Amino acid sequence: xxxxxxxxxxxxxxxxxxxxxxxxxxxxxxxxxxxxxxxxxxxxxxxxxxxxxxxxxxxxxxxxxxxxxxxxxxxxxxxxxxxxxxxxxxxxxxxxxxxxxxxxxxxxxxxxxxxxxxxxxxxxxxxxxxxxx
Amino acid sequence: xxxxxxxxxxxxxxxxxxxxxxxxxxxxxxxxxxxxxxxxxxxxxxxxxxxxxxxxxxxxxxxxxxxxxxxxxxxxxxxxxxxxxxxxxxxxxxxxxxxxxxxxxxxxxxxxxxxxxxxxxxxxxxxxxxxxxxxxxxxxxxxxx
Numbered sequence: 301x302x303x304x305x306x307x308x309x310x311x312x313x314x315x316x317x318x319x320x321x322x323x324x325x326x327x328x329x330x331x332x333x334x335x336x337x338x339x340x341x342x343x344x345x346x347x348x349x350x351x352x353x354x355x356x357x358x359x360x361x362x363x364x365x366x367x368x369x370x371x372x373x374x375x376x377x378x379x380x381x382x383x384x385x386x387x388x389x390x391x392x393x394x395x396x397x398x399x400x401x402x403x404x405x406x407x408x409x410x411x412x413x414x415x416x417x418x419x420x421x422x423x424x425x426x427x428x429x430x431x432x433x
Numbered sequence: 434x435x436x437x438x439x440x441x442x443x444x445x446x447x448x449x450x451x452x453x454x455x456x457x458x459x460x461x462x463x464x465x466x467x468x469x470x471x472x473x474x475x476x477x478x479x480x481x482x483x484x485x486x487x488x489x490x491x492x493x494x495x496x497x498x499x500x501x502x503x504x505x506x507x508x509x510x511x512x513x514x515x516x517x518x519x520x521x522x523x524x525x526x527x528x529x530x531x532x533x534x535x536x537x538x539x540x541x542x543x544x545x546x547x548x549x550x551x552x553x554x555x556x557x558x559x560x561x562x563x564x565x566x567x568x569x570x571x572x573x574x575x576x577x578x
Contacts, residue, residue: 322464327461330512332512346576351517354465358466359468364541371478371527373527375521375523376491377522378520379518380463
């Protein structure tokens, strides 16, 4: 499956305010821009934004649920280009994650990821290197 | 006020050991909605060749965020002034339940960009002498408007 050109089919992940609270608790990242509209506004943001690390975790899920071994990552890098706004409603935000195997070298596959929310890329240079077997 | 450049190159003493527990891994896996049994059942993890339950790939941030607070404190920066810009993990193996991990944080660079400061830290996550994961975090510290 991890051959050059193989396509990771698009996955959708929903992120609600409740997910942010839960992620804050589990990760210990209590930065108030992830739960307080007031602090987010003071920081010049349109409203509460999701943890970049939650977006990164969900993109990793798309990769490891596709490849089957969640311990097989060799390296994983992202740039957080645009915040994910998470409105205070039932729908929250929706992330779309897809990818392609760019190359396989020395038993390691490089999966380049496309991660967007509301039609705009929120991560760039998102790349997972995965042991190919 | 720009950040104190003199901290570049500083390496901090190792943090006190963090024991990775199965239930903490489960809690983190639940928070990212990942149903993989390798995060929950030792037997499922063993089938994949691991000695015990493993942690999701981004789990090391639990340790490294905490470990790097010392840098923010020394720079006089509050978490709410910070946005995450880049993140990198390099894994020797997955973090595994039962690991006793320490973190060694180093300030790799502090740069100025359009009135903001860009801080990059590198944290080695160690089990004794073994480096399990190396973690780079780049943060934007917003300048005062």
